Every structure is written in C-alpha cells, then in structure tokens.
Amino acid sequence: MGHVPAGPELFHAQANAALKDPQLRQNFRGAMDYLQDKRKNAFVDPVEEDKIRTLCESIRKRCLSKLPELLEQLDANCTRNGIQVHWAQNDKEANNIIANIAQSHKARTMIKGKSMVSEEIELNHEMAKLGIECLESDMGEYIVQLDGDKPSHIIMPAIHKNKQEVSDTFEKHLDDFTPTVDVDELIQTGRTRLRQKFHDADIGLSGVNFAVAETGTLCLVENEGNGRMCTTVPKVHIAITGIEKVVEFLSDVPPLYSALTRSATGQAITTYFNMISSPRKRGELDGPVEVHLVLLDNGRTQAYQDEEMRKTLQCIRCGACMNHCPVYTRIGGHAYGTVYPGPIGKIISPHLMGLDNTKELVTASSLCGACGEVCPVRIPIPEMLQRLRTEAKNPPKPDAMPMKGQASAASTLESLAMKGFAFAATNPNLYHRGAWSATKLRGLVPNNMGPWTQCRTSPKLANKTLHQLIKARNKQAGDK
Amino acid sequence: MKLTSPSQSAKSAILSKLRGAKATVIEKEILDYPVWQSHDSELLKQRFIAGLSASHAEVICVRSSQIANAVEQVLTSKACKSVIVGGACDETAGVSEYEGGEFLTEILKGASHLDIVQFGREFEVLKSSLFNEIDAGITHCLGGIADTGTLVLWPDKAEPRSLSLIPPCHIALIKRSTIVSNFAGMMIEQSWQEKMPTHIVLISGPSKTADIQQTLAYGAHGPSQLVVILIDDVGVAQP
Ligand code: SF4
Numbered sequence: 251m252g253h254v255p256a257g258p259e260l261f262h263a264q265a266n267a268a269l270k271d272p273q274l275r276q277n278f279r280g281a282m283d284y285l286q287d288k289r290k291n292a293f294v295d296p297v298e299e300d301k302i303r304t305l306c307e308s309i310r311k312r313c314l315s316k317l318p319e320l321l322e323q324l325d326a327n328c329t330r331n332g333i334q335v336h337w338a339q340n341d342k343e344a345n346n347i348i349a350n351i352a353q354s355h356k357a358r359t360m361i362k363g364k365s366m367v368s369e370e371i372e373l374n375h376e377m378a379k380l381g382i383e384c385l386e387s388d389m390g391e392y393i394v395q396l397d398g399d400k401p402s403h404i405i406m407p408a409i410h411k412n413k414q415e416v417s418d419t420f421e422k423h424l425d426d427f428t429p430t431v432d433v434d435e436l437i438q439t440g441r442t443r444l445r446q447k448f449h450d451a452d453i454g455l456s457g458v459n460f461a462v463a464e465t466g467t468l469c470l471v472e473n474e475g476n477g478r479m480c481t482t483v484p485k486v487h488i489a490i491t492g493i494e495k496v497v498e499f500l501s502d503v504p505p506l507y508s509a510l511t512r513s514a515t516g517q518a519i520t521t522y523f524n525m526i527s528s529p530r531k532r533g534e535l536d537g538p539v540e541v542h543l544v545l546l547d548n549g550r551t552q553a554y555q556d557e558e559m560r561k562t563l564q565c566i567r568c569g570a571c572m573n574h575c576p577v578y579t580r581i582g583g584h585a586y587g588t589v590y591p592g593p594i595g596k597i598i599s600p601h602l603m604g605l606d607n608t609k610e611l612v613t614a615s616s617l618c619g620a621c622g623e624v625c626p627v628r629i630p631i632p633e634m635l636q637r638l639r640t641e642a643k644n645p646p647k648p649d650a651m652p653m654k655g656q657a658s659a660a661s662t663l664e665s666l667a668m669k670g671f672a673f674a675a676t677n678p679n680l681y682h683r684g685a686w687s688a689t690k691l692r693g694l695v696p697n698n699m700g701p702w703t704q705c706r707t708s709p710k711l712a713n714k715t716l717h718q719l720i721k722a723r724n725k726q727a728g729d730k
Numbered sequence: 731m732k733l734t735s736p737s738q739s740a741k742s743a744i745l746s747k748l749r750g751a752k753a754t755v756i757e758k759e760i761l762d763y764p765v766w767q768s769h770d771s772e773l774l775k776q777r778f779i780a781g782l783s784a785s786h787a788e789v790i791c792v793r794s795s796q797i798a799n800a801v802e803q804v805l806t807s808k809a810c811k812s813v814i815v816g817g818a819c820d821e822t823a824g825v826s827e828y829e830g831g832e833f834l835t836e837i838l839k840g841a842s843h844l845d846i847v848q849f850g851r852e853f854e855v856l857k858s859s860l861f862n863e864i865d866a867g868i869t870h871c872l873g874g875i876a877d878t879g880t881l882v883l884w885p886d887k888a889e890p891r892s893l894s895l896i897p898p899c900h901i902a903l904i905k906r907s908t909i910v911s912n913f914a915g916m917m918i919e920q921s922w923q924e925k926m927p928t929h930i931v932l933i934s935g936p937s938k939t940a941d942i943q944q945t946l947a948y949g950a951h952g953p954s955q956l957v958v959i960l961i962d963d964v965g966v967a968q969p
Binding site for chain 2: 284322388433467500505507525557
C-alpha cells in the first residue's frame with residue numbers, strides 16, 4: 251500500500267503513525283544501519299575524510315559565490331555545444347517548458363531516470379494531464395510509482411519496503427508475476443518490464459548531479475544504467491536541475507563525485523558516470539538528436555539572498571544526513587510530507603514551500619549534530635535549523651529580505667507571555683513578588699503537562715527562590 | 731525549438747535575484763586532495779584489476795598476440811550467439827568509412843564463429859536487434875583508472891555509446907599502458923576541458939542495484955556481465 255503523505259503541515263500526525271508501524275521501523279532501522287556502516291568503511295582515515303570535506307566545502311562555496319556568472323557561462327557553453335537551455339522560476343514554468351518540448355515532438359511517453367527535481371515540480375502528474383505517460387526507470391522509483399507512492403529517501407526511493415513488500419507490489423500490479431522474495435528475480439522482473447519501455451519512449455528525462463560551466467557538460471551519477479538508457483536511447487533528452495548544481499571547472503568534479511558516492515552508499519565509485527556535452531553530432535550514429543537543459547529556481551534564489559541560508563545550496567544530495575539522523579531513522583521519509591526528507595529537507599523545504607507550510611519540520615530535530623558531522627560539504631544543518639526556528643517565530647528585520655511564510659509560527663500567547671516575563675524581570679518589585687508567589691503555589695503545578703510530560707516528569711519549583719537562598723547564605727556568612 | 735520568451739524573462743528574473751544578493755566572490759583555493767597514486771606500473775595494474783574484480787567484473791590478462799583467442803574464449807564461455815562491434819558502415823545511409831578501433835581485426839577473428847553485426851548504421855536501424863537479439867557488445871577503452879578499477883570510454887563514430895550499454899554482456903579491451911592512477915589526474919594530463927566529446931562514460935563493473943532491501947543484484951538495466959580483456963603492452967612479464 252502507498253504511504254502518500256498529505257503534506258508537511260501534518261508532520262506530527264504522520265510521524266506518530268510511522269512510529270506505530272513496526273514493519274516500517276524495522277525496514278528503516280535495517281537500512282540506516284547498513285548505510286551508516288557503508289559510509290564508515292568508505293572513510294576509514296579521519297585525516298583524509300577531513301581533507302576531502304574541506305576541499306568539497308570550498309568548491310561548493312566558491313561556485314555559489316559566483317553563481318550568476320557561472321549560470322550564464324553554463325548557458326553559453328551548453329548552447330554552443332548544441333544543448334538547448336531553458337530557465338524556470340517555478341514548477342509551473344518548468345512543466346510548461348517540458349510540455350512544450352514534448353508536444354513539439356508529439357511525444358506520448360517519457361522514460362525517466364532519477365530526478366528529485368522532477369518530483370519537486372510533480373512532473374509525472376502534470377504530464378499525465380496532457381496525456382503524456384511518464385515512467386520511472388530507477389528500480390526503486392519504479393516500485394514506488396507502481397504503488398502510486400512517493401520516494402521516502404533521495405538515494406534509495408523504495409527503502410521503506412522490504413523484499414516481501416516489493417513482491418506484493420509486483421503481484422498486485424504486474425501480470426504474470428509469480429511472487430518471490432528472491433531479489434535477483436525481482437530485479438529481473440523490473441528489468442524485463444522496463445526494457446521495452448526504453449526502446450519505445452519518445453523522450454528520456456534525467457536529473458543532473460553536476461553541471462560544468464567551463465565546458466557545458468552535464469554529469470550523471472548512477473549504478474543501474476537506466477540513466478544511460480534515458481539519455482541515449484530516446485531521440486530527445488531533457489535534463490532538469492536546480493540552479494545550484496553548477497560547478498566552475500571540470501576539475502571540480504572528481505573530488506565532489508568521490509565525496510558523493512562515498513557519503514551516499516559507501517562506494518568508492520558508482521558503476522556509471524556519464525558526462526554529456528552535446529546532442530548527437532554529425533556522423534555520430536546514436537544518442538539523442540536533441541538535448542535540453544531546464545534550470546529551475548523554485549525558491550533557491552530565496553535561500554541565496556541570505557549569506558547563512560546560502561549554505562543550504564552547497565548540498566550535493568548524498569543523503570548522508572538522513573542516514574544518520576535519529577529522527578529520520580525512526581519515522582522514515584514519508585512522515586515529513588516533503589520531496590526532500592530528513593535534515594536536508596528541513597532546511598531546503600522552507601525555501602521551496604515557505605515557512606508557513608514547513609514550520610513543524612524545523613522543530614523536528616534533537617539538534618544532536620549528527621547531520622552536520624557527516625555532511626561532505628560541511629553544511630551546518632543544526633545551526634541553520636535554529637535560524638529557521640527564529641525566522642518562523644519573528645517578523646523580518648528591517649534590512650533583511652523576508653522569507654516566504656516568515657513569522658508564521660509566531661504565537662500571540664507565547665509572545666505575550668514573553669513580553670510579560672520581560673516586563674516582570676526588569677521590574678524588581680514585580681519580579682520578587684512573582685517569584686515569591688510562585689514558590690508558595692508550587693504545589694499547584696499539574697503532573698500532566700501535555701506533550702512535555704509524555705516522557706518527562708513534571709517540573710517542580712523549589713520552595714525558596716535563588717534570591718532567598720543567597721540572602722540566607724550571606725546572612726549565615728555574616729553571622730560567623 | 732527556440733528559446734521561448736517566458737524562459738528568457740525567467741532567466742533575467744533569476745539572475746537579477748542572484749545578483750541582488752551581492753555575494754562576495756571567492757577565488758579558487760589550492761587544497762591538497764588526497765587521492766591514491768603510484769608510478770609503479772605493476773601496482774597500477776594490480777589495483778585496477780582488484781577494483782574491477784571487487785565490482786564483479788571479470789578481468790583477463792593477455793598479450794597482443796592472444797587477443798583473438800581471448801575474445802573467442804569469452805564469447806564461448808558466455809554462450810553468445812551474436813555480437814556487435816564497431817567500425818564498418820552502411821554506404822546506403824550516406825555515411826563515409828569509419829575506422830574501427832585498434833584491435834578490430836583481432837576482434838573480428840575471435841568472433842568469426844558467431845553472427846557479427848558491425849554498428850556502422852544509424853542507431854534507429856539497429857535499435858530493435860540491439861535490444862532483442864544481440865548477446866554481447868565489444869568496445870575499446872580510452873583508458874583505465876587504477877584507483878577505483880574504472881574503464882573510461884569516449885564513444886565515437888566508430889564505437890557508438892549503445893555498444894557498451896544495451897547488449898547484456900559488455901566485453902571491453904584495454905591496453906595496460908593507458909591505465910593511470912586516478913580520475914582527477916587523467917582529466918588534467920589529457921586536458922579534457924579543452925575537448926569534451928558528446929559523451930564520456932566511466933564504467934566500474936556490470937550494471938547493479940541495491941534498491942530492494944539493500945541486497946546487491948547485477949544486471950539492473952545495463953549489461954549484467956562485464957568482461958575486461960587487459961592487453962599487456964608494457965613489456966613486463968606476466969604474473
Ligand atoms: S545536506 Fe550534506 S549530508 Fe545532507 S544530502 Fe546534502 S550534502 Fe548530503
């Protein structure tokens with residue numbers, strides 16, 4: 251069954267439901283233990299790990315510092331190479347661009363490699379409205395799509411299912427499938443069903459891991475070969491990416507690629523690494539005759555406005571932060587109700603969807619720091635969460651650009667209480683009288699204080715205030 | 731299709747928002763990048779083979795004189811009936827002569843007992859046999875990366891990219907002299923940034939996935955078998 255969540259506003263309810271699902275918890279526990287272990291083995295030398303993280307952070311910071319220039323350079327070089335470049339401010343514009351390309355080729359089917367950005371713009375859904383069938387070809391995505399489900403992890407989309415559940419999904423949706431928990435057989439089933447689709451598809455769509463400004467090259471990281479299929483077999487290839495994925499030099503690619511694969515799945519390298527610089531040239535016998543690149547903003551420029559928030563865009567989408575997050579490990583990806591779950595989701599989604607929709611997410615962290623510790627590009631996720639919590643509560647400062655949904659978590663009661671406290675605390679008479687009565691009335695503190703007492707005992711006030719204690723102490727000292 | 735004006739106005743809106751942030755430009759820092767490297771040809775070879783074997787590829791070491799033999803043996807052991815190679819051309823399609831890779835003659839000799847298809851035609855003509863009939867594709871490589879056990883392919887007119895992708899078995903020929911230490915080094919030494927071709931692919935093993943319960947399975951979409959014929963042209967004795 252699909253676990254399609256309603257959205258991030260229902261985070262609490264969705265997290266509660268996930269916590270009550272033992273099978274889901276077991277699937278995630280197993281997967282996260284496995285991925286944590288793999289990453290640990292990929293970075294055995296802490297000195298080397300430190301150096302590669304420092305280098306990757308510096309590359310990403312530099313490239314972001316020149317983002318507008320690099321995007322223009324990328325556009326110019328891709329165009330020179332014969333790649334058609336399109337810009338989109340939001341999901342609607344991106345879908346229009348893709349729909350126009352599809353319609354200009356009278357396309358009926360699109361085969362897709364993994365692309366979280368296409369999830370972001372709900373491409374499949376939008377194309378279906380125009381009668382264009384989009385089929386996911388990454389094995390995990392294919393399984394998830396069969397179920398009408400959504401990915402629950404950015405690297406391993408079907409991580410919430412075990413092999414029995416995958417077999418059940420196939421049994422329900424595929425003709426002539428004999429149930430099996432043999433993973434090889436399950437994968438062969440997917441392979442066979444998708445092969446004909448690659449052969450027939452009018453358009454191939456993919457994401458982009460790194461877009462190289464210097465050469466106008468699109469890099470694609472993958473293990474399965476479906477990325478190669480989508481970008482080789484159909485006559486038209488459309489690549490879609492967020493504007494932050496651009497890097498300055500070709501030489502920036504190898505360290506980022508290494509950090510990505512090692513952080514994500516603990517692999518020294520993936521099976522395939524594609525570098526696509528142009529459509530089929532004269533005399534070449536295969537490859538798409540048209541290549542398009544769609545550059546999507548969708549809130550990224552908002553993150554870019556603010557120097558601290560800009561660090562969000564350093565992300566290379568390795569997923570390590572979610573693999574190491576104690577919250578994600580327990581509730582899984584769907585509970586967040588966003589395309590990007592886990593720690594990275596909590597800091598990017600407020601820019602994509604507004605703080606009003608995501609204010610619950612920024613509080614869903616113990617701030618243990620695990621995400622920041624594993625991030626290969628050193629994004630200080632915990633600090634950014636604290637910053638976002640502040641922005642959710644307070645209106646923008648006069649000199650700052652407001653964030654979408656800013657101050658949406660502000661509560662009149664809370665701010666009144668804070669104001670009242672500030673007034674009392676700066677008014678000695680009032681403060682002392684208040685503190686004195688609080689100690690006297692301490693017996694009235696209820697044992698049940700809602701969510702606070704769910705896993706804690708109710709706080710009891712001391713019977714003397716600090717002032718009283720110090721006074722008594724000083725008096726005692728004076729008596730001696 | 732031409733750029734539509736909404737895309738142009740989106741471009742200026744996005745760029746002006748980014749410029750509005752007035753980010754301070756950071757220039758390139760030269761940082762130490764710790765990657766594996768060696769100048770010992772034997773070590774390079776060993777690491778290359780170890781990496782490929784660990785990712786489930788088979789590596790066969792031969793001398794130049796044994797290539798045809800090795801090709802024949804691999805094709806027989808994989809029970810291949812038909813094979814596709816590069817080179818040749820279809821005059822009717824108006825394509826001029828393509829030179830095949832360096833060892834094309836040996837490959838053709840080694841595969842002579844099978845049905846051989848030479849690419850040399852537009853993909854669209856070969857598409858359905860590539861998908862449904864051909865058992866193996868044979869290619870040359872531009873080079874190898876010892877650090878990770880990786881083949882580097884620059885597909886071209888003679889050896890198109892689907893040759894190493896669509897048939898279930900990929901047989902790759904690589905000269906030992908083309909193996910370098912690491913990816914970054916290869917790019918720099920060969921100045922890739924000055925001459926990027928249509929497509930480059932790095933291949934490190936047969937196609938695989940761990941998408942179902944973290945269980946590794948081979949042959950997800952690309953070739954389920956990768957056989958590397960490593961041609962010893964360095965003049966060092968065989969181990
Ligand atoms: S925030 Fe860091 S750890 Fe998380 S996905 Fe992005 S790069 Fe990886």
